[in-house]
Amino acid sequence: MAEEESWTEEPNVLLLLHTEEFVSMIYNYKQVPLQEVQSSTDGQKETLRSFVARVMEKIPGKTLALAVVELEKYLRSHKSQSQKRPRQAVPNGSQKEGQRKRKRQKEKEASGPEVSRLDVEEALVDLQLHTGIQVRCLENWKDLSDFATMFTKSVAEAPFKRERENTGFSFYLENEWCRGVKVDRSGKGLLQAWQRQIQQFHRVSPDMASAIVSAYPSPWLLEQAYRRCFSEQEQQNMLADIPVRRGDGVTATSRRIGPELSRRIFLQMTSHNPDLYLDVTN
Structure with a gap:
């Protein structure tokens, strides 16, 4: 007997705005005082915040996402129209000037309210x-289709991701770092895997590991460098003077790998004792 399918409604809602x-809601936001923006009453024009409040009253408990298409096209067209108007406004008598003003007013009403990109960003x-x-502003209808597909896929995968995160082990962190690095047949990913290996050492930051990998891009190159040393002391201190740079510009700092980490990496690379304790400080 086939198992009955069970449906679970996810709380995500995608709403498309014309x-x-x-x-129009952006334009109304410019006109309404800030203390009156939140709620829309009779006689008061609707803003984005009042619109969202009205929608959330109808779908309480949902997570709302808004999308608008071809906003940039709208702004560009109105900008070009506003740039053409001063050229047409050449005074040639008060009567003709009045006719031109009325014509421009009608064109403005027909084309919709005029807002700037700054007005949009503020709202x-x-x-x-x-x-x-x-609000997701999309360039065209194809972008909306792609976004809707991505949005639907994300909502559909949400239950599986929540189940995967519920591992039952508080010490098991299922994230990108713990999953390791994918290495393909061409060798892509080996450099990152080598850096991750160095980061396994205690008190080794990504900057320190990156500095070592930049000097010795593979374990084989590091091992060859050890073989060229004339004494074990030289081998232990070989990485100590590698510079580690943090940040950029005036806030940039620089330090060295140091003899302690250099010694630990040397022991890890050359020792045949599986029970050797590398970190003698703890």
């Missing part, structure tokens, strides 16, 4: 700060 509607920041909701 460009004109979105721009989006205000929305995110007060509601935690972001």
Whole structure:
């Protein structure tokens, strides 16, 4: 007997806003005082925050994501129109000037409200700060299709990811670092795997490991360098003077690998004793 399928509704909702509607709410945000933006009442024009509040009242407990398409195209078209208007406004009598003003007003009303990119950014920041909701601005309808596909896939995979994270072992961290590095047949990934191996040592940062790997890009090259040394003391201190740089610009700092880590890496690379304790300080 076939098992019955069970459906679980995920809390994610993707809502598409028409460009004109979105721009209108941005324009209203510019006109409404900040203390009145949050709620929309009768006679008050709707803003992004009031729109989101109204939607969340209808779908409580959901996680809302907004998307708008061809916003950049809208802004570009209105910018080009505004640049053409001063050229047309050549005074040739008060009557003709009045006709031109009325014509421009009608064109403006027909094409929708005019907002700048700065107005859009301010309204989006205000929305995110007060509601935690972001708006995805997409260039065209194909981008919307790709985004909807990605959004749907992410929602569909969410239960499996939650189940995978529930390993039952508090000490087992299932993340990218613990899963290791993928190495293909061409050898891509070997350098990163070598760096990860060095990072296994106690008190070794990624910057320190990267400095060692830059000097000796493979374990074989490091082993060959050890063989060229004339004494064991020289081998133990071979990596000590490798510089480790952190940060960029005026905040950049520099230090050395140091003799302690140099000694530990030497012992790890050359010792045949599986019970050797490398970190004698702890």
